Amino acid sequence: MIRPRAVTAVAAGAAALALAGCGSTASPESSSGGAAARISVSDPYIPLPPSPDAAAGYLTLHNSGGSADRLLRVASPDARSVTMHRSTTASMEPLESLTVPAHGSAAFSRGADHLMIMGLDDRPRVGRTVELDLTFAASGTITVKVPIQPVAYRPPGAGN
Ligand SMILES: [Cu+2]
Numbered sequence: 730m731i732r733p734r735a736v737t738a739v740a741a742g743a744a745a746l747a748l749a750g751c752g753s754t755a756s757p758e759s760s761s762g763g764a765a766a767r768i769s770v771s772d773p774y775i776p777l778p779p780s781p782d783a784a785a786g787y788l789t790l791h792n793s794g795g796s797a798d799r800l801l802r803v804a805s806p807d808a809r810s811v812t813m814h815r816s817t818t819a820s821m822e823p824l825e826s827l828t829v830p831a832h833g834s835a836a837f838s839r840g841a842d843h844l845m846i847m848g849l850d851d852r853p854r855v856g857r858t859v860e861l862d863l864t865f866a867a868s869g870t871i872t873v874k875v876p877i878q879p880v881a882y883r884p885p886g887a888g889n
Pocket of ligand 1: 814815821843844845
C-alpha cells in the first residue's frame with residue numbers, strides 16, 4: 730500500500746537537511762518568503778514487471794516552494810541502475826534532468842517520462858517495495874519506498 734504520509738515526512742526531512750547543508754541564511758521558521766524549493770512525492774508505483782531485468786517506475790513530484798528545482802539523478806540500493814527516460818513517438822531517450830517548477834509539479838507517468846529500473850536484486854512481486862533515492866539540485870536527496878503494484882494499477886488521482 731502507498732503511505733503518502735510517510736513519504737512526505739521523509740521528503741520534508743531531506744529538504745530541511747539540504748537547506749541546512751547549503752548554508753542558507755533563511756531560518757526554517759520564516760516560511761512567508763517561500764523562496765526555496767520544497768519537494769514532496771506522491772503516488773509512487775512500479776507496475777509488476779515480467780522479469781527483474783527491466784521495470785518502469787512512476788511518481789509525481791510536487792514543489793510548494795518559490796523556486797524551481799531539478800531532479801538530477803535517481804539511484805536504488807535494490808537495483809543495478811535507474812535512469813530517467815522520455816518517450817518519443819518512435820522509442821525513448823535518456824532524460825538529463827526533470828524540472829519541477831515553483832508552485833508546480835512534474836511526473837513520471839504511463840506513456841510519458843518514466844523511470845527505467847534495471848536489474849532488480851530480488852524477484853519482483855506485488856507488495857514488495859523498491860527504494861529510490863531522488864537527488865535534486867537544490868533539495869538534496871529524497872528517499873522514496875516505491876510499492877510494486879499489479880500490472881493494470883492506476884494511482885487514485887490519475888485522470889487518464
Ligand atoms: Cu524507457
